[in-house]
Amino acid sequence: MVTELLQKYLWLVQTFIRAGDQGLSLEDICDRWERRFDSQYSRRTFNNHREAVEEVFGIRIGCNRSTNRYFVEYGSDVADENAETAWLINTFTVNNMLSLGKERLSGRVSVEDIPSGHLHLTSIMEAMTENQRIRITYQKYTSSRSDSYTLLPYAVKEFAKRWYIVAYCIEREAVRVYGLDRIVSLEVLPETFTMEKDFNVDELFATSFGIYLPEGPGRTITFRTSATEARFLRDLPIHSSQEEIASDGESVTFSIFVCPNQNLIMEFCKYGDRLEVLSPSDIREVIASQLSRAAAQYCGTQH
Numbered sequence: 001m002v003t004e005l006l007q008k009y010l011w012l013v014q015t016f017i018r019a020g021d022q023g024l025s026l027e028d029i030c031d032r033w034e035r036r037f038d039s040q041y042s043r044r045t046f047n048n049h050r051e052a053v054e055e056v057f058g059i060r061i062g063c064n065r066s067t068n069r070y071f072v073e074y075g076s077d078v079a080d081e082n083a084e085t086a087w088l089i090n091t092f093t094v095n096n097m098l099s100l101g102k103e104r105l106s107g108r109v110s111v112e113d114i115p116s117g118h119l120h121l122t123s124i125m126e127a128m129t130e131n132q133r134i135r136i137t138y139q140k141y142t143s144s145r146s147d148s149y150t151l152l153p154y155a156v157k158e159f160a161k162r163w164y165i166v167a168y169c170i171e172r173e174a175v176r177v178y179g180l181d182r183i184v185s186l187e188v189l190p191e192t193f194t195m196e197k198d199f200n201v202d203e204l205f206a207t208s209f210g211i212y213l214p215e216g217p218g219r220t221i222t223f224r225t226s227a228t229e230a231r232f233l234r235d236l237p238i239h240s241s242q243e244e245i246a247s248d249g250e251s252v253t254f255s256i257f258v259c260p261n262q263n264l265i266m267e268f269c270k271y272g273d274r275l276e277v278l279s280p281s282d283i284r285e286v287i288a289s290q291l292s293r294a295a296a297q298y299c300g301t302q303h
Contacts, residue, residue, distance in 0.1 A: 006126070009053050011036065016061060016072040023064065023071030056129060120180045121156065123188055124165055128153045133191045134167075137184040146184050149176075152193045155201035157211060159263075164211050166201055175204075177211050209239060210263030222255045222278045229274045230254075238267060253278070265290065 015032060016024065024032075026043060033041035050061045050070075060073045127134050134153055139146040151167035154175070158164070163180040207218035222245070225233060230252035233242070239256040246253040258264060260283055268277055268287050277284045 005052070006056075006122070008037070009049060009056065012049055012061070013053060013057065013059055013072060016070065019071070021071065023067075023069035025069050029070065120183050120186050121163055123186055124153055124156060124180070127188045128155070131192050131195050133189040133193055135187045135189055136178065137186075138178055139182055139184055141182065149178075150189075151176075151178075152195075154195070154199055155204075157201060157205070159211050162211075166204070175213065177213060179211075206240070207257065207259045209258050209261055209267065212259075212261040212263055214259040215261075216259055218257045218259050219280060219283075220255055220257050221260070221280065221283060222253060223268070224251050224253045224276045224278055225271075225274060226251055229271070269294070 012029075015029070019028075026046065029046060030041045033039075054060050061070055062073045063070050124134065126132075132153075133150060135148065135150050137146050137148050149172070150170040151165070152170070153165055153167050155166040156163060157166055157177070165178050165180060167176060167178065168174070169176045205214070208214040227247075227250055230244075230247075233252075233254065234244070237256075238254075239258050241257040243255050244252060245255050265283075265286055268275060269290055272291070277287050
C-alpha cells in the first residue's frame with residue numbers, strides 16, 4: 001500500500017514537472033489521473049496528495065489563484081538540482097514507464113536488467129524516509145554462509161548495474177556498504193534512529209571510485225587517451241573530479257583525484273590500449289601487470 005502511494009505521489013510530481021511553468025488545471029490533472037490509474041480523482045484526494053508530497057519530499061505544489069492552475073514551485077530546481085529528489089523521481093517514474101512500456105509498447109522498449117533494482121529498493125527507501133532500522137540476512141559471493149546485520153539505512157548508491165545500501169552496522173559498529181542483490185531477506189524494524197544532520201553520500205564517496213569506502217587520502221592520477229576516446233570521456237567522465245589538463249590535437253590528458261581501489265584498476269583496464277595511465281608509477285605498474293597477465297592467457301595454445 002505504501003509503495004503504491006509513493007508511486008502515485010511521484011507520478012504527480014513528474015506530471016507537473018513535464019507541464020512546466022504553465023501548470024495544470026484541476027480538470028487537466030483529473031483527466032490525466034483517470035487515464036493513468038483508471039479511477040476517479042476528486043479535489044479532496046488531490047489536496048491530500050499535495051500535502052503528502054510536500055511532507056514526504058519537500059516539494060510544494062502551488063496554485064496560481066488568478067488562473068486556477070497548479071504547478072510545482074521551483075520546478076526546474078526539483079528536476080535538475082536536487083539530487084535526492086531526482087533520484088526518487090527517476091527511480092520510480094522510470095520503473096513505472098518501463099512497466100507501462102512492456103504492456104503498451106511490446107517489442108519497442110529494451111533495457112538492461114539490474115538484478116537488485118526492484119526486490120529490496122522500495123523497502124529500503126521507505127525505511128530511509130521514516131528513519132527506521134532494518135535487519136538483513138546477507139550472503140557474500142565469497143562465503144557459503146549468511147550473516148544477519150542490523151542497519152541504520154543512511155543512503156543508497158547505484159554502481160555498475162547494481163544497487164548498494166550505505167548504512168551504519170550495529171554489529172560492526174561502523175559504516176558499511178552492502179549489495180542489494182546479496183540480501184537474502186530484509187525486515188523493516190519498528191525502531192527508529194536519528195539521522196546524521198549533515199550526512200551526504202556524495203561527499204562520503206567524493207574521493208572514492210565505485211562502492212569502496214575511501215581508505216586514506218586521495219591521489220592525483222593522470223591518464224592519456226586518443227582525441228576520439230576523449231570525446232566519450234568528456235560526456236561520461238571516469239570520476240566526478242576529472243579535469244582535462246592537456247591536448248595536442250591527437251591525444252588528450254586528463255587527471256582525477258581519487259583514492260585508488262580495485263574498482264578503479266578494473267575501470268582503467270577495460271579501456272585496453274585506448275587509455276594509458278601516466279602517473280603515479282605504482283598505479284601504472286599495477287595496471288600494466290594486470291593487462292600483461294590477461295594478454296598471456298591468449299598467447300598459449302588454443303584447446
